[in-house]
Amino acid sequence: xxxxxxxxxxxxxxxxxxxxxxxxxxxxxxxxxxxxxxxxxxxxxxxxxxxxxxxxxxxxxxxxxxxxxxxxxxxxxxxxxxxxxxxxxxxxxxxxxxxxxxxxxxxxxxxxxxxxxxxxxxxxxxxxxxxxxxxxxxxxxxxxxxxxxxxxxxxxxxxxxxxxxxxxxxxxxxxxxxxxxxxxxxxxxxxxxxxxxxxxxxxxxxxxxxxxxxxxxxxxxxxxxxxxxxxxxxxxxxxxxxxxxxxxxxxxxxxxxxxxxxxxxxxxxxxxxxxxxxxxxxxxxxxxxxxxxxxxxxxxxxxxxxxxxxxx
Amino acid sequence: xxxxxxxxxxxxxxxxxxxxxxxxxxxxxxxxxxxxxxxxxxxxxxxxxxxxxxxxxxxxxxxxxxxxxxxxxxxxxxxxxxxxxxxxxxxxxxxxxxxxxxxxxxxxxxxxxxxxxxxxxxxxxxxxxxxxxxxxxxxxxxxxxxxxxxxxxxxxxxxxxxxxxxxxxxxxxxxxxxxxxxxxxxxxxxxxxxxxxxxxxxxxxxxxxxxxxxxxxxxxxxxxxxxxxxxxxxxxxxxxxxxxxxxxxxxxxxxxxxxxxxxxxxxxxxxxxxxxxxxxxxxxxxxxxxxxxxxxxxxxxxxxxxxxxxxx
Numbered sequence: 182x183x184x185x186x187x188x189x190x191x192x193x194x195x196x197x198x199x200x201x202x203x204x205x206x207x208x209x210x211x212x213x214x215x216x217x218x219x220x221x222x223x224x225x226x227x228x229x230x231x232x233x234x235x236x237x238x239x240x241x242x243x244x245x246x247x248x249x250x251x252x253x254x255x256x257x258x259x260x261x262x263x264x265x266x267x268x269x270x271x272x273x274x275x276x277x278x279x280x281x282x283x284x285x286x287x288x289x290x291x292x293x294x295x296x297x298x299x300x301x302x303x304x305x306x307x308x309x310x311x312x313x314x315x316x317x318x319x320x321x322x323x324x325x326x327x328x329x330x331x332x333x334x335x336x337x338x339x340x341x342x343x344x345x346x347x348x349x350x351x352x353x354x355x356x357x358x359x360x361x362x363x364x365x366x367x368x369x370x371x372x373x374x375x376x377x378x379x380x381x382x383x384x385x386x387x388x389x390x391x392x393x394x395x396x397x398x399x400x401x402x403x404x405x406x407x408x409x410x411x412x413x414x415x416x417x418x419x420x421x422x423x424x425x426x427x428x429x430x431x432x433x434x435x436x437x438x439x440x441x442x443x444x445x446x447x448x449x450x451x452x453x454x455x456x457x458x459x460x461x462x463x464x465x466x467x468x469x470x471x472x473x474x475x476x477x478x479x480x481x482x483x484x485x486x487x488x489x490x491x492x493x
Numbered sequence: 494x495x496x497x498x499x500x501x502x503x504x505x506x507x508x509x510x511x512x513x514x515x516x517x518x519x520x521x522x523x524x525x526x527x528x529x530x531x532x533x534x535x536x537x538x539x540x541x542x543x544x545x546x547x548x549x550x551x552x553x554x555x556x557x558x559x560x561x562x563x564x565x566x567x568x569x570x571x572x573x574x575x576x577x578x579x580x581x582x583x584x585x586x587x588x589x590x591x592x593x594x595x596x597x598x599x600x601x602x603x604x605x606x607x608x609x610x611x612x613x614x615x616x617x618x619x620x621x622x623x624x625x626x627x628x629x630x631x632x633x634x635x636x637x638x639x640x641x642x643x644x645x646x647x648x649x650x651x652x653x654x655x656x657x658x659x660x661x662x663x664x665x666x667x668x669x670x671x672x673x674x675x676x677x678x679x680x681x682x683x684x685x686x687x688x689x690x691x692x693x694x695x696x697x698x699x700x701x702x703x704x705x706x707x708x709x710x711x712x713x714x715x716x717x718x719x720x721x722x723x724x725x726x727x728x729x730x731x732x733x734x735x736x737x738x739x740x741x742x743x744x745x746x747x748x749x750x751x752x753x754x755x756x757x758x759x760x761x762x763x764x765x766x767x768x769x770x771x772x773x774x775x776x777x778x779x780x781x782x783x784x785x786x787x788x789x790x791x792x793x794x795x796x797x798x799x800x801x802x803x804x805x
Contacts, residue, residue: 193622194622276653279628279652279653280628280653282652283602283605283606283652283653284606286598286599286602286652287598287599287602287603287606287608290595290598290599290602291599291603291608293595294595294596294599294770295770296599296603299767299768299770300765302767302768303759303765303766303767306754306759306760307768308750308751308752308768309768310505310506310768310769310770310773311768311770312773313770313773315774315776316591316592336648336651336652339648339651340591340594340595340598340648341588341591341592341595438620439620440620442618447615447618448618453612453615454615455611455614455615456611456614456619456620456621456622456623457622458606458607458611458622458623458625461622461624461625462627464627
């Protein structure tokens with residue numbers, strides 16, 4: 182039974198040599214292979230991947246499990262020939278949730294607590310304790326309440342910010358007003374001063390933030406997208422910010438990545454863009470991959486598998 | 494029984510008209526007075542203050558309670574004639590703790606998550622997912638574990654950062670390694686990549702961060718001071734940063750406030766200064782002051798009183 186690792190981020194987010202070494206420590210007799218050194222395809226029963234060329238996974242006759250090297254599995258669904266019966270699992274998300282929560286805290290508090298304004302005061306040597314907004318003068322709407330969104334919503338509530346959470350199916354989270362379903366989205370957008378997108382990318386959430394939904398937002402709302410570039414229609418966002426509908430945005434993800442040099446987002450004075458770094462490390466995945474391999478060998482159930490019908 | 498309000502921050506952090514209105518809503522027959530309109534001093538039994546001219550409080554013959562308009566009461570102790578037997582109480586701190594936690598999160602994550610670096614990449618239109626430090630590659634030392642320090646330490650731990658807490662007397666906080674006493678301070682400073690000062694200002698903590706203690710710090714440590722300006726010897730800090738002992742600092746408080754225009758901190762490339770805004774709102778205090786007034790009238794115990802022997 183061989184395990185094949187396929188990463189388009191090798192050397193960037195993922196260091197395959199660390200994975201190889203730590204997986205071999207956990208499973209000394211492991212037949213570990215690194216794309217594109219596939220070897221005998223018939224031996225491969227488990228693939229660790231953050232991408233796969235269309236049709237490739239289908240070409241592995243004995244594939245029993247795909248373990249995604251990250252949290253949002255939408256990349257894999259781009260393969261129209263993705264084998265229908267092979268289960269897909271993903272990282273459980275605790276370590277990723279911490280990183281994403283840090284990112285959201287940083288870029289939300291940057292605005293709520295006037296960081297750029299105070300930087301500017303320092304440059305002008307002015308001691309002017311400008312009044313920020315009170316916590317109860319703003320509302321944060323968190324779209325998506327999986328492991329990541331729940332962490333983000335909870336930590337914002339713990340520092341005194343009023344939070345509304347929105348998800349496909351209704352969740353219950355202590356201290357958070359939770360809403361669900363398409364109709365409730367208009368309500369959340371209409372009440373939120375900050376809109377934080379932590380959704381999975383599925384056909385139902387593609388371009389969930391576009392001209393029509395920006396028109397439902399509270400005037401002057403600020404968007405933070407840590408989901409996927411596909412959630413936001415880039416040019417509709419620019420239009421919404423330029424017209425004053427939204428006050429600005431921080432985007433960790435874009436429709437096209439890397440963002441092309443000539444793209445108007447780069448130079449937009451009210452849009453901050455970071456190069457897909459909200460969750461940088463997927464280290465939780467090494468121990469989980471080893472455990473999945475063992476479970477597969479023993480014929481046991483694999484945790485955190487993706488529901489193909491909903492896409493995450 | 495009259496209540497006198499004395500605020501040097503009137504119109505800035507504190508809006509006395511809001512206090513007057515809300516206190517009169519809570520206590521309709523209240524004899525409320527606003528400094529400098531003192532009226533008959535004999536009627537004054539309670540003072541709400543964030544400052545008092547030396548000797549003034551002693552001149553009130555029937556004073557029974559001083560309710561501090563904030564959290565750090567060190568200002569009052571500057572009065573050598575402060576009446577010894579009048580209890581001093583302060584705001585319980587939950588609302589202040591949220592604000593201080595936000596401030597610490599913002600300025601600590603600014604560095605940990607490379608905000609200025611990514612801003613710079615955007616200006617250069619470069620999509621370069623630069624690796625930040627992993628959470629387990631840094632340690633945060635939190636000095637002071639009262640209501641504020643405990644909140645700060647807990648929230649940092651909840652987003653995955655390793656935290657050591659230090660206080661005068663040993664505390665126990667879930668998920669935080671707690672140390673206490675003077676000898677342990679060297680240990681905390683020697684292990685911390687971030688040093689967050691949330692101490693009360695007392696004779697024992699005045700200039701706790703000075704040349705001798707900076708020499709004990711881990712090389713390249715970064716200081717965040719949300720305590721009082723008196724905790725840090727400003728010019729020793731500049732020297733420690735210039736020599737590379739520390740990598741930089743964010744100061745919300747300074748030895749001299751407002752910071753004089755010619756002070757070298759203003760233009761220092763590795764020191765950020767904000768105009769004493771970490772906790773901007775003291776609104777919790779209105780309801781608490783009304784409750785203290787009622788307790789005083791009924792002859793009941795007053796909560797959150799200051800221990801004169803330790804100074805907070």
